[in-house]
Amino acid sequence: MLHVAPGEPLLPVPEAVEQATGRRPSSASCHRWRLRGIAGIPLPTLKFAGRRVCSRDAVLRWLYATNAAMGEAITVGLGSAIPSADKAPSPITGCDREPEHNHRVEAAERELDREGL
Secondary structure, three states: OOOOOOOOOEEEEHHHHEEEEEEEHHHHHHHHHHOEEEOEOOOOOOEEEEEEOOOOOHHHHHHHHHHHHHHHHHHOOOOOOOOOOOOOOOOOOOHHHHHHHHHHHHHHHHHHHOOOO
């Protein structure tokens, strides 16, 4: 499970994401990522003085974990910047997440092959 590690500098969530990615997300996106996550992995946050906070390193670990869960490689050079305090969860393949989706994709591919497309 991902978490904000002790000793990491805490920032308001949008600022932590901005420091990790170079782009400042909306508060609504941060709230959604905290509650629902991406690929089922919620953004780890802490509540301090009535506000949600996070660390840049926790955001990087979360980005790594969500990309791994979606089966996508991180190609922007974050690999060396990602702190090793937590290991990312094992990747969840599309087959593990939605077997009926893969079945529909395979059926559509067979249909396209039959039509010569």
